[in-house]
Amino acid sequence: MPASTMSFPKIDAFSFVGGEARYVDDLRPPALLHMAVVRSTRAHARIMHLDTAAAMGVPGVVRVLAGPEVATHLQPLPYSFGDPQLLGGRRRRFDALPVDEVRYVGEPIAVVAAENVRAALAGAAAVTAEYADLPAFLDARVFLDGQASGPPEELRSHVVAENRFSSGDAAAAFAAAEHQLRLSFSMQRSSAAPIEPRGYLASWDESTGRLTVHASHQQPFQLREQLAQVMGLAEEAVRIVVPRVGGAFGLKMTGPVEEPLVCLMSRLCQRPVKWIESRAECFLGGGREQYHDVRVAFDGSGRVQAIRDDLVVPIGAESPAPGWRQAFVSAATFPTAYDVPNVEIRSLVVATNEPPWHSIRGFGKEGPVLVMERVMDLVARQLGRDPADVRRTNLVPREAIPHRMPSGYLIDSGDFHAVLDEALALADYERLRVQVRTAGGPDLLEGVGMAFEVVPEGGGHAAGRLTAGVAPTAAAPESATVCIDASGHVQVLSGVTNPGGGNDTALALLAAAELGASRSMVTVVQGDTDRCPPGTGNASSRATSVGGAAVVLAAREVAGELRRSAAAMAGVPAEQVVLRDGAAHLPAGEEVSLAELCRGIVAEGRGSSLSATRSYQPKNLHPGGETDVYRYSYPYFSSGGYVARVAVDPRTGTVVLRGLTVVHDCGRVIDEVLVEGQLQGAMAMGVGLALLESWQADPYGALTTRSFKEYLVARAPELPSFTIGHHAVPTPNTLLGSKGAGESGVGGALAAVVNAVDDALSRAGAPPATTFPLDPPRVLALLAGGGEAP
Amino acid sequence: MTGPEQVAVRLVLNGERVSALVDSDATLVDALREDFDVTGVRIGCRNGDCGTCTALVDDRCVKTCLVLAGRASGSEVRTLEGLGTEESPSAIQQAFMECYSFQCGFCLPGMVFAAEELLDRTPDPTDAQIRDALSGNLCRCTGYQNFVRGVHRAAEIRRDGTSQT
Numbered sequence: 001m002p003a004s005t006m007s008f009p010k011i012d013a014f015s016f017v018g019g020e021a022r023y024v025d026d027l028r029p030p031a032l033l034h035m036a037v038v039r040s041t042r043a044h045a046r047i048m049h050l051d052t053a054a055a056m057g058v059p060g061v062v063r064v065l066a067g068p069e070v071a072t073h074l075q076p077l078p079y080s081f082g083d084p085q086l087l088g089g090r091r092r093r094f095d096a097l098p099v100d101e102v103r104y105v106g107e108p109i110a111v112v113a114a115e116n117v118r119a120a121l122a123g124a125a126a127v128t129a130e131y132a133d134l135p136a137f138l139d140a141r142v143f144l145d146g147q148a149s150g151p152p153e154e155l156r157s158h159v160v161a162e163n164r165f166s167s168g169d170a171a172a173a174f175a176a177a178e179h180q181l182r183l184s185f186s187m188q189r190s191s192a193a194p195i196e197p198r199g200y201l202a203s204w205d206e207s208t209g210r211l212t213v214h215a216s217h218q219q220p221f222q223l224r225e226q227l228a229q230v231m232g233l234a235e236e237a238v239r240i241v242v243p244r245v246g247g248a249f250g251l252k253m254t255g256p257v258e259e260p261l262v263c264l265m266s267r268l269c270q271r272p273v274k275w276i277e278s279r280a281e282c283f284l285g286g287g288r289e290q291y292h293d294v295r296v297a298f299d300g301s302g303r304v305q306a307i308r309d310d311l312v313v314p315i316g317a318e319s320p321a322p323g324w325r326q327a328f329v330s331a332a333t334f335p336t337a338y339d340v341p342n343v344e345i346r347s348l349v350v351a352t353n354e355p356p357w358h359s360i361r362g363f364g365k366e367g368p369v370l371v372m373e374r375v376m377d378l379v380a381r382q383l384g385r386d387p388a389d390v391r392r393t394n395l396v397p398r399e400a401i402p403h404r405m406p407s408g409y410l411i412d413s414g415d416f417h418a419v420l421d422e423a424l425a426l427a428d429y430e431r432l433r434v435q436v437r438t439a440g441g442p443d444l445l446e447g448v449g450m451a452f453e454v455v456p457e458g459g460g461h462a463a464g465r466l467t468a469g470v471a472p473t474a475a476a477p478e479s480a481t482v483c484i485d486a487s488g489h490v491q492v493l494s495g496v497t498n499p500g501g502g503n504d505t506a507l508a509l510l511a512a513a514e515l516g517a518s519r520s521m522v523t524v525v526q527g528d529t530d531r532c533p534p535g536t537g538n539a540s541s542r543a544t545s546v547g548g549a550a551v552v553l554a555a556r557e558v559a560g561e562l563r564r565s566a567a568a569m570a571g572v573p574a575e576q577v578v579l580r581d582g583a584a585h586l587p588a589g590e591e592v593s594l595a596e597l598c599r600g601i602v603a604e605g606r607g608s609s610l611s612a613t614r615s616y617q618p619k620n621l622h623p624g625g626e627t628d629v630y631r632y633s634y635p636y637f638s639s640g641g642y643v644a645r646v647a648v649d650p651r652t653g654t655v656v657l658r659g660l661t662v663v664h665d666c667g668r669v670i671d672e673v674l675v676e677g678q679l680q681g682a683m684a685m686g687v688g689l690a691l692l693e694s695w696q697a698d699p700y701g702a703l704t705t706r707s708f709k710e711y712l713v714a715r716a717p718e719l720p721s722f723t724i725g726h727h728a729v730p731t732p733n734t735l736l737g738s739k740g741a742g743e744s745g746v747g748g749a750l751a752a753v754v755n756a757v758d759d760a761l762s763r764a765g766a767p768p769a770t771t772f773p774l775d776p777p778r779v780l781a782l783l784a785g786g787g788e789a790p
Numbered sequence: 791m792t793g794p795e796q797v798a799v800r801l802v803l804n805g806e807r808v809s810a811l812v813d814s815d816a817t818l819v820d821a822l823r824e825d826f827d828v829t830g831v832r833i834g835c836r837n838g839d840c841g842t843c844t845a846l847v848d849d850r851c852v853k854t855c856l857v858l859a860g861r862a863s864g865s866e867v868r869t870l871e872g873l874g875t876e877e878s879p880s881a882i883q884q885a886f887m888e889c890y891s892f893q894c895g896f897c898l899p900g901m902v903f904a905a906e907e908l909l910d911r912t913p914d915p916t917d918a919q920i921r922d923a924l925s926g927n928l929c930r931c932t933g934y935q936n937f938v939r940g941v942h943r944a945a946e947i948r949r950d951g952t953s954q955t
Binding site: 006009010013014015017018019020021022023025026059070118192193194195196197232244245246247249276279327499500501502673674677680683684685707708709713714716717719721722 | 795810813823828829830832833834836837839840842869871872874875876879882883886887888889890892893894895896897898899902907917919920921922924925927929930931932933934935936937938945
């Protein structure tokens with residue numbers, strides 16, 4: 001078979017390896033201007049004076065915009081993903097550029113458009129600002145003290161939301177507890193850091209009054225809605241087109257102020273304007289940081305009777321982008337996969353003078369997984385028991401699923417005991433456990449660790465009982481159009497988008513299967529708001545499970561029409577026609593190719609193609625016997641058991657990851673290669689969080705991890721090949737029974753690797769690891785008997 | 791304020807002679823993209839960290855964000871576009887497509903050329919040799935696992951003397 005017609009695991013594969021794929025920075029329309037952003041150098045200050053005159057004098061500079069002028073053109077930015085009150089959060093107003101006050105180092109204060117990038121940057125450098133500093137709030141850990149009695153009055157202005165979830169009677173359980181533990185955990189701020197940073201190309205057409213925006217983006221329809229609102233345009237006047245995206249991982253959602261600013265610049269200059277983020281700008285964004293003060297009550301068998309977690313989540317400066325919402329999800333995901341009868345979660349979501357949170361793979365679920373998995377290990381250690389047994393004692397049993405969590409999240413499906421046991425077997429855990437105790441020596445400390453991860457996905461992060469005054473929530477639909485033309489070519493137009501993974505391939509496979517077509521007969525169109533039916537883009541692992549369901553429904557409708565046409569031609573009942581191998585097969589053994597069939601339909605004058613558009617919403621089936629009514633929340637939970645093996649060099653503090661195994665349940669697997677690709681990338685990110693990745697700022701709030709030389713991500717030699725197994729428990733809540741495979745792996749890998757390092761260190765007498773990442777300075781500090789790196 | 795001096799840059803780019811006047815402080819990656827319309831080198835960091843600006847310059851893997859375009863004048867430069875065709879891809883291109891080695895594809899310039907260079911000097915590399923050879927290139931999508939498989943597969947294709955399966 002010639003290479004060009006081979007069916008590779010990814011559609012359009014050659015366009016990538018041949019260098020033809022077009023990303024947003026590859027687009028260069030005529031008369032293009034380039035935008036640069038002037039950023040605040042102060043964490044919190046009043047802007048006393050902003051001087052743009054010198055910038056206008058830089059050759060090539062066409063326009064400079066600062067806050068006061070922008071405010072005359074743009075409406076305030078709306079919140080993405082709905083009102084903050086859905087999450088118990090306060091509201092505030094967001095303008096594209098500040099007029100009088102800056103809230104973090106790196107906040108945009110002006111934008112410059114110029115004939116070339118050099119002139120734009122020179123113009124930006126020529127803008128000067130005078131500030132009067134205000135007190136900067138950079139360390140949210142002050143909230144950890146006395147959280148039970150509520151935050152002190154002088155700090156209340158920083159509190160964005162308080163999220164409290166409870167079940168049972170934690171106070172009584174602690175009073176009666178046989179054993180107790182109190183643990184503190186600090187999870188570092190980290191950044192999505194795709195290799196392609198953000199980028200937008202805005203083209204205003206004065207003659208039509210239309211704005212076209214090419215964006216490296218995850219949410220074209222949400223971006224269209226936001227831009228229309230902010231710019232005072234009808235939604236039909238805005239077209240978003242997403243070219244190839246060089247990775248997103250949550251970074252490229254709607255909300256950053258550069259989005260409306262580059263569009264405004266295009267409208268004011270009457271020319272196309274492009275803004276491509278620099279690597280240092282990309283690193284401003286972060287997420288995941290959280291501080292936990294955890295108390296655990298348990299009995300001699302390791303059964304956890306109660307857990308109380310006072311957590312503080314610093315979300316950086318408030319922002320309309322959805323990143324800050326992850327704080328709610330972190331609190332609401334406790335106590336993960338475990339059946340703990342008494343739970344008390346008290347979370348403070350706190351604004352600081354650091355750059356705003358962006359959404360980031362895991363969307364808040366990886367923090368609670370890390371905490372609960374550390375807790376399980378430390379309970380086991382205190383009792384001298386096998387950590388696997390302690391987990392088995394506490395996991396929600398299969399027969400108790402569907403299981404309502406204290407927050408109102410609903411675990412829809414899963415078999416946690418089987419998944420854990422299969423992971424342990426696949427990793428040969430029993431042998432490893434013995435081996436790490438006998439191998440190594442004073443020069444090399446070996447460890448094995450495990451983790452159990454649950455990942456609520458499919459959209460629906462708000463939760464809780466639906467009582468009086470509580471706004472209800474509903475499942476967002478996805479939609480798809482499937483059409484087949486007179487040549488038998490199938491086109492799938494979908495409202496979900498592809499951040500660079502394989503969901504376009506999955507959609508093509510699903511459509512082809514319904515139509516009896518080959519995948520090569522299918523083209524997938526995504527990310528163009530003029531052509532595609534609406535959808536949520538790329539979020540919460542919905543593309544295949546929800547977007548794919550819409551494709552299947554639309555394709556089924558087209559397939560039904562094809563069968564009816566073939567049946568009418570042959571004079572047989574439609575049920576006897578089988579679509580397979582690109583043809584309609586008739587009962588007498590005859591076959592009609594799909595192309596021929598379509599030509600016939602077109603010749604009959606029934607349009608130039610057969611087409612159907614359908615949408616699909618996941619369900620939220622409640623447990624039988626439940627009397628309370630709950631908000632709609634995440635429709636499906638993926639789960640996974642993880643086992644990591646590490647070796648630690650006690651002289652250097654270096655950790656070598658020797659192996660990482662997962663058995664994963666994402667329900668029905670549509671395509672194993674694509675699912676495993678998602679897991680591999682997410683697990684690599686989780687390993688990075690355990691050992692390397694850490695966003696850092698100086699004492700004045702200025703980013704110090706500005707490049708990949710300071711912000712370390714895993715490189716090829718630092719990772720082993722992962723071992724992946726599947727244990728599919730389909731969800732009743734989606735058409736195909738498939739669940740999510742996009743976020744799984746971050747929290748599981750993170751927690752398993754941390755637990756493995758801790759296992760190695762604990763046998764050398766180190767105290768428990770509670771502050772992350774476990775980079776060499778921190779490992780050495782633990783071996784010296786302390787928790788904090790010097 | 792005036793712009794920098796211009797210098798003439800002449801290259802043999804993917805087999806064709808090309809030339810342009812570029813700013814004397816322009817890096818090779820900018821000249822390739824802006825002046826010679828190449829999209830098979832990309833900008834991920836401008837700092838030599840990520841590798842997605844990689845091209846072959848006089849048959850050596852070079853991070854073109856770290857080289858002034860003027861210094862490369864007179865060189866032969868090969869980018870992804872100059873490697874294979876859809877009908878006849880290079881062994882690495884073929885293997886990376888077969889093994890689902892990449893996802894978003896943004897990192898491919900570095901991955902492809904680092905792998906080509908490795909196989910030129912080490913026809914049958916070990917996992918560790920492959921991971922070392924790829925270590926100058928960052929990928930956030932894949933965890934590198936399928937790149938390692940892909941390089942092994944490319945070694946096999948090169949040995950068998952065919953890129954067809």
